[in-house]
Amino acid sequence: MLHDFVDQFWPSTVDGISLGSIYALVALGYTMVYGVLRLINFAHSEVFMLGTVAVVYTVTEIGVSSPLSGISLIAMLVLLAVVGMVASAGTAVTLEYVAYRPLRKRGASRLAALISAIGASLFLQQLAALVIIPRLFHKPKEGGRLPVQSPNWVERKDVISIGDFVVRNDKLLIVVSAVLMMIALDQFVNRTKLGRGIRATAQDPETSVLMGVNIDRIVTATFLIGGAMAGVAAALYVMRFEETNFFVGFLLGIKAFTAAVLGGIGNLRGALVGGIVLGLIEMYGSALFGSEWQHVVAFSVLVLVLMFRPTGILGESLQQARV
Amino acid sequence: MRRSIQGLAAAAVASTLLLAACGGNDNNGGGGGGGSAQPSTVKLGFMGDLTGENSGIVIPPFNGATMAVDEYNATNPTTKIQLIRYDSQAQPDQAASLAQQALKTDKIVGLIGPAFSGESQQVGPILEEGKIPSVSPSATNVTLGQKGWKYWHRILANDGVQGAGIAGYIVRALKAKKVFVVDDKQDYSKGLADVVDNTLKENGVTTQRDTVDQNGSDYSSTVNKIKAAAPDAIFYGGYYAQLGRLIKQLREGGVKARVLSGDGSLDTGLPKGAGGTNADGAVVGCPCNIDRTGVSSPASKKFADAYKTKFNTVPKIYSAEGYDAATAFIKAIEAGNTTPEKINQFLSTVDTPGVTKQIKFGPNGEPAGGEIYVYLFKGPDYTLLGNAKEAPAPPA
Numbered sequence A: 001m002l003h004d005f006v007d008q009f010w011p012s013t014v015d016g017i018s019l020g021s022i023y024a025l026v027a028l029g030y031t032m033v034y035g036v037l038r039l040i041n042f043a044h045s046e047v048f049m050l051g052t053v054a055v056v057y058t059v060t061e062i063g064v065s066s067p068l069s070g071i072s073l074i075a076m077l078v079l080l081a082v083v084g085m086v087a088s089a090g091t092a093v094t095l096e097y098v099a100y101r102p103l104r105k106r107g108a109s110r111l112a113a114l115i116s117a118i119g120a121s122l123f124l125q126q127l128a129a130l131v132i133i134p135r136l137f138h139k140p141k142e143g144g145r146l147p148v149q150s151p152n153w154v155e156r157k158d159v160i161s162i163g164d165f166v167v168r169n170d171k172l173l174i175v176v177s178a179v180l181m182m183i184a185l186d187q188f189v190n191r192t193k194l195g196r197g198i199r200a201t202a203q204d205p206e207t208s209v210l211m212g213v214n215i216d217r218i219v220t221a222t223f224l225i226g227g228a229m230a231g232v233a234a235a236l237y238v239m240r241f242e243e244t245n246f247f248v249g250f251l252l253g254i255k256a257f258t259a260a261v262l263g264g265i266g267n268l269r270g271a272l273v274g275g276i277v278l279g280l281i282e283m284y285g286s287a288l289f290g291s292e293w294q295h296v297v298a299f300s301v302l303v304l305v306l307m308f309r310p311t312g313i314l315g316e317s318l319q320q321a322r323v
Numbered sequence B: 001m002r003r004s005i006q007g008l009a010a011a012a013v014a015s016t017l018l019l020a021a022c023g024g025n026d027n028n029g030g031g032g033g034g035g036s037a038q039p040s041t042v043k044l045g046f047m048g049d050l051t052g053e054n055s056g057i058v059i060p061p062f063n064g065a066t067m068a069v070d071e072y073n074a075t076n077p078t079t080k081i082q083l084i085r086y087d088s089q090a091q092p093d094q095a096a097s098l099a100q101q102a103l104k105t106d107k108i109v110g111l112i113g114p115a116f117s118g119e120s121q122q123v124g125p126i127l128e129e130g131k132i133p134s135v136s137p138s139a140t141n142v143t144l145g146q147k148g149w150k151y152w153h154r155i156l157a158n159d160g161v162q163g164a165g166i167a168g169y170i171v172r173a174l175k176a177k178k179v180f181v182v183d184d185k186q187d188y189s190k191g192l193a194d195v196v197d198n199t200l201k202e203n204g205v206t207t208q209r210d211t212v213d214q215n216g217s218d219y220s221s222t223v224n225k226i227k228a229a230a231p232d233a234i235f236y237g238g239y240y241a242q243l244g245r246l247i248k249q250l251r252e253g254g255v256k257a258r259v260l261s262g263d264g265s266l267d268t269g270l271p272k273g274a275g276g277t278n279a280d281g282a283v284v285g286c287p288c289n290i291d292r293t294g295v296s297s298p299a300s301k302k303f304a305d306a307y308k309t310k311f312n313t314v315p316k317i318y319s320a321e322g323y324d325a326a327t328a329f330i331k332a333i334e335a336g337n338t339t340p341e342k343i344n345q346f347l348s349t350v351d352t353p354g355v356t357k358q359i360k361f362g363p364n365g366e367p368a369g370g371e372i373y374v375y376l377f378k379g380p381d382y383t384l385l386g387n388a389k390e391a392p393a394p395p396a
Helices: A002-007 A009-037 A044-062 A070-105 A110-136 A141-145 A169-191 A193-203 A205-210 A215-241 A248-263 A268-289 A291-308 B002-035 B059-073 B092-106 B117-130 B142-146 B159-172 B187-202 B220-229 B240-252 B269-274 B298-311 B319-334 B340-349
Strands: A158-162 A165-168 B040-048 B079-087 B110-112 B134-136 B152-154 B178-183 B206-211 B233-237 B258-261 B283-286 B373-378 B381-387
Touching (some): A002 A268, A002 B220, A009 A044, A009 A070, A009 A165, A009 A248, A009 B220, A044 A215, A070 A110, A070 A215, A110 A248, A165 A169, A169 A268, A193 A205, A193 A215, A205 A215, A248 A268, A248 A291, A268 A291, A291 B220, B040 B319, B059 B319, B110 B319, B117 B142, B159 B187, B159 B258, B178 B220, B187 B206, B187 B233, B240 B269, B319 B340
Parallel strands (some): B040 B079, B233 B258
Antiparallel strands (some): A158 A165, B283 B373, B373 B381
16 A cells, blocks of 8 residues: 555656646636635536537647647647637626626525526536537537547657656646746736725625725626636646546536635635645545545545634635735 | 416317327227237337437447337238337436336337346336336346346346456456456446456456546546556456546556456447547457447348348447347247237247347346457457457457
């Protein structure tokens, strides 16, 4: 057992960090919406899923003839990240308009919004399976539940190789992109006027309205940014796995939400820490006990962390985040 | 608003009455026809996932069964057969309520199906109570044959036979010393993987186990384990969608060992999911005999040609098994058995050549003989390597 763990330590570390980076990007959407609205947007997993569908569709339409590497791979990834951002952010903002805003305007309880979120999640899953995937990929109606693959567009090669510590180009790109996006977002929230508005609303919605903050605009911006981050995650996910399906958001969404709670929900930097810690725990847990224990280990650690730090690892929330 | 609802309701009532009236007339007509030496009709059912996500492996046996029934009806027999389709979508609950409908409303005399093991677990007791014989063309779970059901049969060997056959092939043809066995924790997958694992161990092969998550997409922890173990071969019990994903990540991770699997992976979706040429060289076993051009026997040749003419496609997985399952019922009806009880008695003694094998059932409903065939993936498709007992090792 321990022998297996030692054997697989470095590969597990690399895979854990790269998997955790995708969790972290998706976790941002949960954490931002929670910070501003105190709402757990369960449909965020479908925001991610529709992003992956858009990205796979784009790769298929572009028709890559041979796998890409180096600069052309990075250029393609940037293009796909933009596509993913547009698709996911568009979905997130539409979702807010259709499923949450009407409830908010009528002063419905948070519980109502939560149910609305679960409903929207199921609706989007089935919409993807019955309409979007069959239409985009020219499949018969019953084919919408099968996974769709993109052509092989990533040439995978090792870029760092020191003994057991081997890092593949796609895994490195995932980590670098995720960290870059996190830094950009952190700067945005802490330094721009809109970012200040988001923090103000998170802290005290009533007072910020009195101070001239347009709350609807802030909420739209929050969903837009959270969606865009999920879109980047979608592009990275497709680069890694080259496939998607209507159900892909489910497990990943749960994991990302867990990462958000683990890092401290409402806390942007916490999402990154939570994501990477969760990714590592999962990989180390599987190396030690076998892959069937992956989820058990991950959630046991979550419970333990919350017992000693009920607000998560970094604790602090969006409302108190200051430069 | 209210008025329009009343209107609708009235229309609905009217149409129901009309339908009932039509039904009544129909029945009268049928009764009258029976009296005047017209051929009578008995109803057979076919149950399985005919439109859902797994329909790819249920439509071929349905086509096979349809073909057998059409051929029989074309001979102008005294008792014609009407084949009724029950689309269970592979949902056990739905299958159970369809079985009630087949029993009480349609009054079928026999059922071809259910196609999958899960739905068979639910439908079996209902048919047992209603005393309706069934022959499944594709359910392979071992426990189905151990329930003591008297009206249940299947036309192909179960997962116990399949697992042993594939493990035997790994030992004999591949001469593997170290095998990594993976499953997805589901009934079918784990059952098959357990049989393969145990048979390999009995033959002195070292094995290691791990699992993948059916709904997950990241299999890197399993890949890392396999890489560290460096096995001669990898066996996966489970379906092609997950295996495709696993093969892709294995090959990208630099693992080159040969991959083997069971009938759940015998689908052209496998190379698609694995991407590129990653699935080339994968060997998949199946208790089904997919003889597309009919090389194994004259009966098989005749079947393949007729199938091609009728459906404009080569026979696919379980096509011939569907045909044979229907043939078992047809032989019973030909011999003058038109009640479920008599048909069931006939099935216990039937011994007639089918397309895939001699149609003959043991007392537990299992087929008397059952061979395991192995198939080799290459490019977007697969070809028959031969019977698992004698098939050669695939080219490296």
